Amino acid sequence: MNDNYRAMNFSAGPSILPEEVLKKCAAEILNYEGTGESVMEMSHRSSEFKKICEEAEMNLRTLMNIPEDYYVLFLQGGGTLQFSMIPINLMTESGKADYVVSGEWGKKAYQEALKFGDVRKLASSEDKLFSYIPKFNKEDIREDVDYVYVCYNNTIYGTHYNEFPDVGDHLLVADMSSCILSEEIDVSKFGLIFAGAQKNIAPAGLTIVIVRKDLVGKASEKTPVYLDYGVHAKKDSMYNTPPCWSIYVAGEVFKHLINTGGINAVYEKNLRKANKLYDCIDSSKLFRGTARKEDRSIMNITFVTGDPDLDKKFVSEAKEKGMLNLAGHRSIGGIRASLYNALPEEYVDALINFMKKFESENV
Numbered sequence: 016m017n018d019n020y021r022a023m024n025f026s027a028g029p030s031i032l033p034e035e036v037l038k039k040c041a042a043e044i045l046n047y048e049g050t051g052e053s054v055m056e057m058s059h060r061s062s063e064f065k066k067i068c069e070e071a072e073m074n075l076r077t078l079m080n081i082p083e084d085y086y087v088l089f090l091q092g093g094g095t096l097q098f099s100m101i102p103i104n105l106m107t108e109s110g111k112a113d114y115v116v117s118g119e120w121g122k123k124a125y126q127e128a129l130k131f132g133d134v135r136k137l138a139s140s141e142d143k144l145f146s147y148i149p150k151f152n153k154e155d156i157r158e159d160v161d162y163v164y165v166c167y168n169n170t171i172y173g174t175h176y177n178e179f180p181d182v183g184d185h186l187l188v189a190d191m192s193s194c195i196l197s198e199e200i201d202v203s204k205f206g207l208i209f210a211g212a213q214k215n216i217a218p219a220g221l222t223i224v225i226v227r228k229d230l231v232g233k234a235s236e237k238t239p240v241y242l243d244y245g246v247h248a249k250k251d252s253m254y255n256t257p258p259c260w261s262i263y264v265a266g267e268v269f270k271h272l273i274n275t276g277g278i279n280a281v282y283e284k285n286l287r288k289a290n291k292l293y294d295c296i297d298s299s300k301l302f303r304g305t306a307r308k309e310d311r312s313i314m315n316i317t318f319v320t321g322d323p324d325l326d327k328k329f330v331s332e333a334k335e336k337g338m339l340n341l342a343g344h345r346s347i348g349g350i351r352a353s354l355y356n357a358l359p360e361e362y363v364d365a366l367i368n369f370m371k372k373f374e375s376e377n378v
């Protein structure tokens with residue numbers, strides 16, 4: 016097989032990265048900028064790595080327009096550790112928080128938070144298999160909660176907050192693991208945003224936390240040291256060895272995004288890709304979208320034929336055509352195409368062509 020062969024990877028995560036970035040990382044893998052070391056081998060205390068880390072943070076701040084009064088932390092433990100760190104660090108005044116359960120990840124976050132305080136479900140869409148974003152009135156939020164929690168893009172179900180979740184004067188916390196950097200976000204409307212890197216940014220191992228500075232440093236004294244945002248903030252994410260390689264790749268992805276027009280440009284492309292695919296689904300006699308239209312995600316697109324065996328046949332025939340990872344999440348089945356930033360528009364065109372062919376052969 017051709018050494019440079021690249022499949023069309025529709026994985027929900029870990030997922031596709033920009034080819035230009037992978038090539039640059041490959042070119043530097045033995046000798047990073049004349050040091051004679053790989054970034055994988057480099058001391059995290061070296062001046063070279065410090066520069067990589069500082070530039071990555073600076074470029075992320077530029078891309079997302081992150082205000083000065085927010086920390087950017089580079090942590091480990093995935094999105095999952097944030098399900099614990101958020102209540103440990105933020106549920107410290109009233110000990111109460113309200114959670115919107117709009118999918119499996121929101122449910123996991125809610126269940127974890129129950130261990131740490133007085134946690135309530137503010138709204139849920141579990142009644143209809145999380146196929147929509149559940150609404151709430153800001154008056155329904157308990158007055159003294161420390162925060163309100165939402166999952167901004169539901170990776171498994173293909174739903175997204177297309178309307179901003181208005182929580183009034185309350186603090187809003189959002190899991191943006193599968194939509195960070197895909198669209199413009201006003202960071203100042205959030206107390207905390209977090210994202211595991213492996214969906215839209217970098218290889219697994221890095222979790223990015225963007226948190227307002229005044230919220231940090233309130234965890235109790237018994238908090239395990241790694242779980243305290245204050246410790247990481249004070250040490251510029253270098254309290255212990257950070258996920259160096261993943262931070263380096265993330266930094267390269269940030270530079271690549273800046274050089275290709277920033278978030279606005281990638282959002283336009285994302286929208287074009289998603290609309291094409293949704294148009295194909297909506298005009299099909301075979302395929303049907305599973306998310307409510309007004310809540311559709313442009314990152315994760317979920318659909319079914321209505322026949323689980325036919326879904327499986329579709330996924331396996333697509334694989335033969337070089338289109339990988341189109342199976343829906345193992346918990347719900349069906350078909351899911353993840354169209355993250357790095358996924359070229361041509362892959363969507365190829366998928367649409369294949370869907371039309373498959374439809375003509377199977378209806």
Ligand SMILES: *Cc1c(COP(=O)(O)O)cnc(C)c1O
Pocket residue numbers: 028092093094095096120166168169170190191192193211214
């Ligand atoms: C993937 C994902 C997670 C879990 O991330 P891990 O890094 O595997 O812990 C959490 N939230 C969302 C929205 C995700 O897509």
